[in-house]
Amino acid sequence: MQRKTISIDDALILDLEREGIMAQFKNFSELVSVSLRQTIDTIKKENYRKEIANMTQDPMVLQDIAEVEEDFQFADGEINAV
Numbered sequence: 001m002q003r004k005t006i007s008i009d010d011a012l013i014l015d016l017e018r019e020g021i022m023a024q025f026k027n028f029s030e031l032v033s034v035s036l037r038q039t040i041d042t043i044k045k046e047n048y049r050k051e052i053a054n055m056t057q058d059p060m061v062l063q064d065i066a067e068v069e070e071d072f073q074f075a076d077g078e079i080n081a082v
Contacts, residue, residue: 006032 016022016031025031055061 022028022031025034
């Protein structure tokens with residue numbers, strides 16, 4: 001465990017107290033840890049979405065998809081009768 005010193009805006013502390021958020025945690029460290037974990041999870045999900053979106057523009061990925069679709073066209077029943 002690491003200890004860090006932080007500064008927090010007075011208005012933010014007042015909001016935490018006014019909304020009863022501080023009372024939902026054993027201590028301030030737990031609040032910060034939970035909040036940081038949620039922030040990390042949110043950013044990881046957003047980064048993953050961006051990576052997937054970028055893949056839709058990647059020629060190599062599009063070629064791989066086309067090859068897989070071609071390989072499975074018979075199994076999927078997608079072939080048109082000639």
